Amino acid sequence: MTLKPSPAAALERLVVPKVDHVDLVTVKLPFVAPFGTSVYTWTHKEALLMRLESAGVTAWSECVSDPDPFYFYETNGTARHIIKDFLLPLVEPGIALGELEERFRHVRGHGMAKATIENGLLNLIALQKGQPLHELMGRPAKRIMSGISIGLKGSQAELLAAVERAMAKKYGRVKMKIKKGQDVEWVRAVRERFPDLRLMVDANGDYSLSDTALLKQLDAFDLMMVEQPLSYSDIFEHAALQKELKTAICLDESIHSLADAAAAIALGACRIINIKQGRVGGLMESMRIARFCADRGVGVWSGGMDETGIGRAVNIHLQTAEGFSLPGDTSETNIYFDEDIADPPVVLGPDGFIDIPGGPGLGVRVVPERILKRAIRWERLC
Numbered sequence: 001m002t003l004k005p006s007p008a009a010a011l012e013r014l015v016v017p018k019v020d021h022v023d024l025v026t027v028k029l030p031f032v033a034p035f036g037t038s039v040y041t042w043t044h045k046e047a048l049l050m051r052l053e054s055a056g057v058t059a060w061s062e063c064v065s066d067p068d069p070f071y072f073y074e075t076n077g078t079a080r081h082i083i084k085d086f087l088l089p090l091v092e093p094g095i096a097l098g099e100l101e102e103r104f105r106h107v108r109g110h111g112m113a114k115a116t117i118e119n120g121l122l123n124l125i126a127l128q129k130g131q132p133l134h135e136l137m138g139r140p141a142k143r144i145m146s147g148i149s150i151g152l153k154g155s156q157a158e159l160l161a162a163v164e165r166a167m168a169k170k171y172g173r174v175k176m177k178i179k180k181g182q183d184v185e186w187v188r189a190v191r192e193r194f195p196d197l198r199l200m201v202d203a204n205g206d207y208s209l210s211d212t213a214l215l216k217q218l219d220a221f222d223l224m225m226v227e228q229p230l231s232y233s234d235i236f237e238h239a240a241l242q243k244e245l246k247t248a249i250c251l252d253e254s255i256h257s258l259a260d261a262a263a264a265i266a267l268g269a270c271r272i273i274n275i276k277q278g279r280v281g282g283l284m285e286s287m288r289i290a291r292f293c294a295d296r297g298v299g300v301w302s303g304g305m306d307e308t309g310i311g312r313a314v315n316i317h318l319q320t321a322e323g324f325s326l327p328g329d330t331s332e333t334n335i336y337f338d339e340d341i342a343d344p345p346v347v348l349g350p351d352g353f354i355d356i357p358g359g360p361g362l363g364v365r366v367v368p369e370r371i372l373k374r375a376i377r378w379e380r381l382c
Ligand SMILES: [Mg+2]
Pocket: 202, 204, 227, 228, 252, 253, 274, 303
């Protein structure tokens, strides 16, 4: 049997360049509308950005953590601490990115902090080589499937109006958030109005196994999947629930690594995985998980963290990787921000697909005046 090379091989071999300056910049952008989930409602995006400067080239990356630990244990504050005090000292010019990743394993968890550095270095290397990020990944350009995540709404009429707008834009699928008390009847209302819609739901861990009978009612609505119905850290109970449900379970919060994905698949805890590149520690681990899932017939898509244009561009490039078979949470910028910090904004083509931003690196241009306007903290680390 010949072993296939690692899907991230092209990135593992890249050499860490000498970096002259590293800054951490926190920006705060108002959302166009509040984004509600079963765990919290966010009204602003507070993003921790990293700025790398090397021989006159400037590269940005975005940490996908929130200012709070409501979706995930990492926060902008913990990421700043881990990057500054533990990860950045491990970065050494001349070593391979694969070796840097090995060094980072000494720090347990904190994938979002790790991904910030990895993505920043990848963007920097791509800019220095004059190559788009997907080309650096060894992946051909392709148009990306779009998808939209609709937060909890105050009324079913508001929800139906939001779904209608998404359908008019030809989004590849619609995800609606659910929570206890705002589930079966709300899904029924959407399904009755839009019988052919590619629809899925996301509970962000709001239910327990004692809600199995209720969750089984979702089987009536021909959903693509139900995302993270049970606890944010659970795999085992999802396996028990998947046996009871006709609808595929998708795991999001529970998957932090390739090992978690392997455990979930072996246990039968899910038939689909949502890869958030930050949550699993970066692009290289994301590519490994995606290939692993594809080899086992498990669907994969790229989740979103309501990123600014920097993180959004990373997710778009990632979706050129092998294994991304389903529409992700990649939607138009104007759903979130009136004015993003990077140009061009993400827009859907008339067919609902998204073009990869052209040009070297991420292909987006961070606008310095907008960073200055939105910055609430700026720290030079070296
Ligand atoms: Mg989710």
